[in-house]
Amino acid sequence: MLLFVEKCIDGKYPEYQNDLFIVNRGINSRNLNMLVQPKFNSKYGHNCMRYQGPRLWNGIENEFKLAANLNE
Numbered sequence: 001m002l003l004f005v006e007k008c009i010d011g012k013y014p015e016y017q018n019d020l021f022i023v024n025r026g027i028n029s030r031n032l033n034m035l036v037q038p039k040f041n042s043k044y045g046h047n048c049m050r051y052q053g054p055r056l057w058n059g060i061e062n063e064f065k066l067a068a069n070l071n072e
Contacts, residue, residue, distance in 0.1 A: 001049070001052065001053060001056060002060070004049075005021060005053045005056070005057045006057075006065075009023060009033075009035075020049065021036075021054060021057075024036050034058050035053070035054035035057050037055055038051060
């Protein structure tokens, strides 16, 4: 799933898939390459890709995120 998230962020999929994830464009350097995690009130919402993708992506270190971008 993380590979899918990374390719969506880089715009390598059709636009309707690229729009699944929103990159946090804050000025804080700690939030580099962080995704906005949507809020859901049901267990079904917590199982969807729109929720799990940012949760997994935000859980990995920035060094791995940057390395994934360099291995193009």
